[in-house]
Amino acid sequence: MSFAFKLINREKKLEDCKPLFEDKKYEVQLKKLQEMVKPLAEATETGLIVKSEKCNGCGNCIVVCPVHVEKDPHGAGIGRGPTITDPIYRIENGKLVILNMHACRRYGRNRILCVVCRENCPTDAISFLEG
Amino acid sequence: MICTACSCLCDDVEIVDGKVLNACERGYRHISRYRESRAKPMVEGKEVDVDSAIEAAVELLKSAKSPAIYGLDTSTVEAQKIAVEIAKKLNCYIDDNSSFCLGEFVEAILKKEIPSSTLDDVRDRAYVVIYWGTNPYHSLPRHMSRYAYYPRGAKRQRGYDEDRYLVVIDVRRSEAAKLAKKNAKFIQVDSDLELVDSFMRALEGKAGKYEVASILREMKKADFNVTFGGLGLKYGLRGNFRAFCELLRNINKFAPLYFIPSGFHANMRGFNETLFEAVNAVNSYSFSSAASSPEFAFTELLKRERIDTALIVGTDPIASLPLEASGKLPKLKKILVDPRNTLTSKIAEVVIPSAFSGIESGGEMVRSDGVRVKLKPIAKAEVDDVYVLKRILEGL
Numbered sequence: 001m002s003f004a005f006k007l008i009n010r011e012k013k014l015e016d017c018k019p020l021f022e023d024k025k026y027e028v029q030l031k032k033l034q035e036m037v038k039p040l041a042e043a044t045e046t047g048l049i050v051k052s053e054k055c056n057g058c059g060n061c062i063v064v065c066p067v068h069v070e071k072d073p074h075g076a077g078i079g080r081g082p083t084i085t086d087p088i089y090r091i092e093n094g095k096l097v098i099l100n101m102h103a104c105r106r107y108g109r110n111r112i113l114c115v116v117c118r119e120n121c122p123t124d125a126i127s128f129l130e131g
Numbered sequence: 132m133i134c135t136a137c138s139c140l141c142d143d144v145e146i147v148d149g150k151v152l153n154a155c156e157r158g159y160r161h162i163s164r165y166r167e168s169r170a171k172p173m174v175e176g177k178e179v180d181v182d183s184a185i186e187a188a189v190e191l192l193k194s195a196k197s198p199a200i201y202g203l204d205t206s207t208v209e210a211q212k213i214a215v216e217i218a219k220k221l222n223c224y225i226d227d228n229s230s231f232c233l234g235e236f237v238e239a240i241l242k243k244e245i246p247s248s249t250l251d252d253v254r255d256r257a258y259v260v261i262y263w264g265t266n267p268y269h270s271l272p273r274h275m276s277r278y279a280y281y282p283r284g285a286k287r288q289r290g291y292d293e294d295r296y297l298v299v300i301d302v303r304r305s306e307a308a309k310l311a312k313k314n315a316k317f318i319q320v321d322s323d324l325e326l327v328d329s330f331m332r333a334l335e336g337k338a339g340k341y342e343v344a345s346i347l348r349e350m351k352k353a354d355f356n357v358t359f360g361g362l363g364l365k366y367g368l369r370g371n372f373r374a375f376c377e378l379l380r381n382i383n384k385f386a387p388l389y390f391i392p393s394g395f396h397a398n399m400r401g402f403n404e405t406l407f408e409a410v411n412a413v414n415s416y417s418f419s420s421a422a423s424s425p426e427f428a429f430t431e432l433l434k435r436e437r438i439d440t441a442l443i444v445g446t447d448p449i450a451s452l453p454l455e456a457s458g459k460l461p462k463l464k465k466i467l468v469d470p471r472n473t474l475t476s477k478i479a480e481v482v483i484p485s486a487f488s489g490i491e492s493g494g495e496m497v498r499s500d501g502v503r504v505k506l507k508p509i510a511k512a513e514v515d516d517v518y519v520l521k522r523i524l525e526g527l
Contacts, residue, residue, distance in 0.1 A: 057155035058268065059276040060310070064291065069283060079254060079273075079282030080143045081153025092150050094159030120281070120291075122268045122306035 008129065010040060039129060047106065047129035050096050054125035057094040061117035061126060065089065067103050089117070096125065132507045135205065135397040135489030136161035138499040139271050139278070146509060155272035165487045165510075168472045173482040181514055184483045188442070188466040189526030191481060192221060195440035195464065199224035201429040202446035202468075203516075204396035205487075207494025207506065210516035211398070211405040214444065217524050219409075222419045224438065227402045228446060229395070230414045230428035235372050236360055236392040237403040238413040240501070245379045248357065248389040249500045250277075255284035258353030259346065261298040262393075264323065265361020268306035270394035271499075275307070279359065286355075296349045300326065301363060316346060323367030327378050334381055350386035359393040391500050397489070401497035430456040440464040442523075444516060445485070449474035468519050483519050486512030 006012040020026050043049045068076035075083030082090055086100040105114040118126045134144045136158040144154040151159045172184035200218050203211050204227050218225035240247040260280050267274035280291050287294040297315035299308040311317040318341055320326050329339025333347055350356045368375055382388045403413035410416055412423030432438045433456040449457050467479035476482045486492040489506040492515035496504050
């Protein structure tokens with residue numbers, strides 16, 4: 001279980017489990033595990049996945065983000081584009097881009113499972129690894 | 132710059148290192164593709180210079196027995212004013228898309244029949260926010276985040292889930308309806324008139340088809356509530372617009388509720404206000420009859436074959452009007468002023484290329500709430516709507 005958590009938190013990689021690759025009898029399990037961890041590759045360190053093709057740049061995620069409200073009360077906090085230099089998100093060319101994931105409340109030792117951006121995305125363009 | 136892709140007229144759009152920042156996808160496409168598929172000056176299918184095209188347009192208008200001017204919803208107020216002058220000089224019809232869009236709502240606001248307010252006040256003060264027959268996700272992508280629901284306001288500091296109450300009224304579970312979660316309500320309507328009736332009954336303490344008493348209770352808690360009405364509301368009322376105005380007035384006796392139309396071209400309200408200042412009507416106006424009437428709407432004029440020449444500015448009636456109306460367009464002479472090649476430009480007798488307002492030409496536009504916004508173009512075009520229309524006016 002410990003290895004599984006480390007795998008999800010990206011502290012370990014699947015390759016770190018040597019028997020899985022060396023022993024032929026785990027071939028089926030290896031294939032299944034590789035499929036399971038595939039989303040990890042496209043997710044950020046906080047488990048965030050942005051599907052650009054679904055995003056229409058409405059900016060709900062940027063304005064609802066509590067970090068933006070706190071750091072940029074007269075920009076993103078009141079509905080405008082971010083005016084700080086290191087926002088978590090920004091809309092570039094009509095699509096959401098992640099600029100500074102380290103500022104997200106889901107990052108670091110004191111992280112919390114904030115999902116407010118996902119909850120207010122009208123097109124489900126934002127998702128997290130946990131769902 | 133000011134984005135002129137829709138009537139939100141977002142003023143925080145920037146272009147940095149070739150990237151368009153803060154604009155929604157619709158705005159980005161509008162801004163980034165302005166150089167594509169540009170119209171060329173044409174007369175009877177042959178390419179000419181701009182001056183010749185303008186002269187040909189003047190000749191067509193001079194020889195017209197019953198001309199009409201149509202469009203102008205993406206032009207600046209300055210261009211709209213000149214177009215009204217041309218209509219006055221030609222003693223002809225003038226109309227824009229608002230005759231089948233939200234013109235009635237704007238007219239009621241300008242005549243002070245229903246209370247309205249600005250989007251800035253909505254951001255700072257609104258508690259109950261109703262989207263009735265409109266899906267901002269498609270028509271005004273940043274409406275909820277920029278102005279209405281998500282931003283913190285002067286008197287709404289605690290965020291959308293505590294300091295706002297969202298109501299979405301639609302015939303289907305739209306993208307906006309999916310956002311009606313905590314402290315919110317989604318009403319899936321079969322008939323908008325029955326919903327109006329339910330509100331009326333709830334005001335009298337009676338039960339109606341839809342449960343709306345809870346919305347009224349929420350409204351009572353605040354000193355500022357707002358309804359955004361779109362095309363779904365307009366057509367859902369089935370012509371019974373007065374019933375809706377009556378409802379707004381009755382609710383306002385109970386709790387303050389403002390109305391702002393939402394979901395139209397960048398400067399449709401500008402056209403309505405410009406014409407209203409000139410002739411006290413918002414659209415479908417005939418200078419020869421000195422009156423406005425639904426039968427003077429461009430679509431009706433086409434259907435009834437009452438015009439022989441049309442000056443079309445910044446709109447594509449072949450693509451946007453129903454076949455019943457657009458099918459009559461080949462029968463009349465068409466002068467098209469448009470920056471882009473469109474289906475209408477393919478059949479127009481005269482095509483005069485123009486500029487994209489807000490991108491290549493400056494001026495003033497009116498936001499959906501009536502606030503006037505000065506455009507900040509990023510490029511400069513020599514020929515824009517104002518230049519073309521001024522030259523036509525001089526030629527006449």
